[in-house]
Amino acid sequence: MNFEKFYRLVCSNWDSLPNKKQTLLYLCYHYDLLLWKRKKLKLGAIVFIVKEYKFDEVLLWEEAEIKFINQDTTIEDERSLEAIFKRLAWEWNARSYIALGVVISIGLSKIIRFIKAVYRSYFPTLAFRDDFNNYLVKCGFEEAYSYHSIGSLAEAARPSFWLIDVLTDFAIYYNIIL
Numbered sequence: 506m507n508f509e510k511f512y513r514l515v516c517s518n519w520d521s522l523p524n525k526k527q528t529l530l531y532l533c534y535h536y537d538l539l540l541w542k543r544k545k546l547k548l549g550a551i552v553f554i555v556k557e558y559k560f561d562e563v564l565l566w567e568e569a570e571i572k573f574i575n576q577d578t579t580i581e582d583e584r585s586l587e588a589i590f591k592r593l594a595w596e597w598n599a600r601s602y603i604a605l606g607v608v609i610s611i612g613l614s615k616i617i618r619f620i621k622a623v624y625r626s627y628f629p630t631l632a633f634r635d636d637f638n639n640y641l642v643k644c645g646f647e648e649a650y651s652y653h654s655i656g657s658l659a660e661a662a663r664p665s666f667w668l669i670d671v672l673t674d675f676a677i678y679y680n681i682i683l
Contacts, residue, residue: 515528555568
């Protein structure tokens with residue numbers, strides 16, 4: 506129904522209306538609704554907003570953004586990063602840097618813990634090794650690089666026992682079998 510028609514009908518039948526207060530509230534509501542719709546339909550003037558992106562007071566680039574004066578941009582404004590920072594009361598000071606560092610370190614520790622749990626669940630033979638396996642690795646290196654197996658190279662084999670210990674530790678602690 507047209508608002509003007511509705512207004513004329515209410516004015517002409519005002520004396521015969523049973524609930525005048527309710528009718529008046531209904532009329533005011535529709536009038537406000539009509540004003541809001543008219544305001545929303547008018548786009549108004551165009552405004553260019555120049556956004557400057559700076560790093561340590563050095564201008565990196567500029568960007569022009571078009572906004573209409575009467576356009577409803579409340580959803581866009583709520584979603585912007587600046588609005589989120591304002592809601593969180595974020596300021597770029599020492600306290601904020603410390604808080605950000607704490608949050609990042611907690612997040613990284615959780616990620617590392619998750620990776621270790623995945624490693625232990627999918628590679629249990631590498632993650633949890635028996636002492637008997639370590640003894641077998643050491644015996645294998647001693648047999649392969651022992652003083653008696655080298656024979657004619659006895660003078661060059663003096664560091665072989667040191668080599669056996671190093672290779673054994675490397676194989677055991679870094680899970681690499683040479």
